[in-house]
Amino acid sequence: MLxxxxxxxxxxxxAQSNTAEIFHVVRLVGRGRGSEYAAKVLRTEYxxxxxxxxxxxxxxxxxxxxxxxxxxxxxxLDLEAPRPYLVMDLVHEGESLRDMLERxxxxxxxxxxxxxxxxxxxxxxxxxxxxxxxVKPQNLCIGGGGTEVKVIDFALATxxxxxxxxxxxxxxxxxxxxxxxxxxxxxxxxxxxxxGSADVYSLGVTVYEVATGRLPYAAPTPQELLEQHLYAxxxxxxxxxxxxxxxxxxxxxxxLAKDPLDRPAAMQYVCAKLRSAAAACRTRT
Numbered sequence: 001m002l003x004x005x006x007x008x009x010x011x012x013x014x015a016q017s018n019t020a021e022i023f024h025v026v027r028l029v030g031r032g033r034g035s036e037y038a039a040k041v042l043r044t045e046y047x048x049x050x051x052x053x054x055x056x057x058x059x060x061x062x063x064x065x066x067x068x069x070x071x072x073x074x075x076x077l078d079l080e081a082p083r084p085y086l087v088m089d090l091v092h093e094g095e096s097l098r099d100m101l102e103r104x105x106x107x108x109x110x111x112x113x114x115x116x117x118x119x120x121x122x123x124x125x126x127x128x129x130x131x132x133x134x135v136k137p138q139n140l141c142i143g144g145g146g147t148e149v150k151v152i153d154f155a156l157a158t159x160x161x162x163x164x165x166x167x168x169x170x171x172x173x174x175x176x177x178x179x180x181x182x183x184x185x186x187x188x189x190x191x192x193x194x195x196g197s198a199d200v201y202s203l204g205v206t207v208y209e210v211a212t213g214r215l216p217y218a219a220p221t222p223q224e225l226l227e228q229h230l231y232a233x234x235x236x237x238x239x240x241x242x243x244x245x246x247x248x249x250x251x252x253x254x255x256l257a258k259d260p261l262d263r264p265a266a267m268q269y270v271c272a273k274l275r276s277a278a279a280a281c282r283t284r285t
Contacts, residue, residue, distance in 0.1 A: 070121025094143035109281030123267030126196035204255025
């Protein structure tokens with residue numbers, strides 16, 4: 001394991017991916033000495049990779065400029081280190097929504113509140129002129145015993161109206177888990193112009209998965225899966241589960257509309273509807 005970073009003491013590794021490791025670190029010098037952070041460090045084999053370094057730089061540029069309680073904030077970037085790294089907020093007792101789902105469906109009411117907070121953060125991101133492009137349970141971090149929610153991993157974020165890029169799409173397929181395809185909006189698959197509506201779609205897939213315990217679309221190959229996102233009817237949430245609160249099925253159907261213009265126009269609307277659904281869950285208990 002990596003022993004130290006310039007100016008930071010590594011306490012432990014908290015997560016890892018194909019291209020990077022996440023460490024719990026403490027600042028040793030300068031302003032904020034003693035403060036705890038998370039450091040995203042490229043793996044040795046990707047330390048000189050142009051695209052991965054660009055992803056770190058993109059994350060720093062966006063996340064250092066934005067300040068919202070539901071978006072991860074970036075504090076430092078070192079691209080000259082032997083293993084380039086990005087220093088970000090530490091989510092105490094944090095774990096991804098993906099890890100939680102792998103243990104089973106979380107209670108729907110609290111989970112809808114988490115998703116509402118994620119929608120609030122994404123709405124702020126969209127107002128600032130950016131699209132996340134990789135919204136999925138793996139990139140929603142829940143901490144503080146469920147009181148803290150952060151949207152993370154802005155490596156693929158772009159300005160509104162940006163396209164996904166054929167080359168980056170291919171690299172994404174090579175390096176990222178297949179689960180990414182399960183949340184991709186039709187216009188993203190087609191490499192069309194992107195707006196915040198692409199994130200609305202991806203969050204809609206996540207809402208469906210949280211509510212039902214399974215994805216709205218599944219197929220044996222990535223190509224067949226993408227075709228379902230493009231052409232298959234939106235499955236009924238109410239038919240999949242019996243305990244969905246009123247209005248949640250209609251919201252998910254709207255969020256998963258094939259045409260971006262048919263989806264909710266703003267994350268603020270999605271946030272309000274998710275909070276209403278969460279409140280309805282509470283009144284049932």
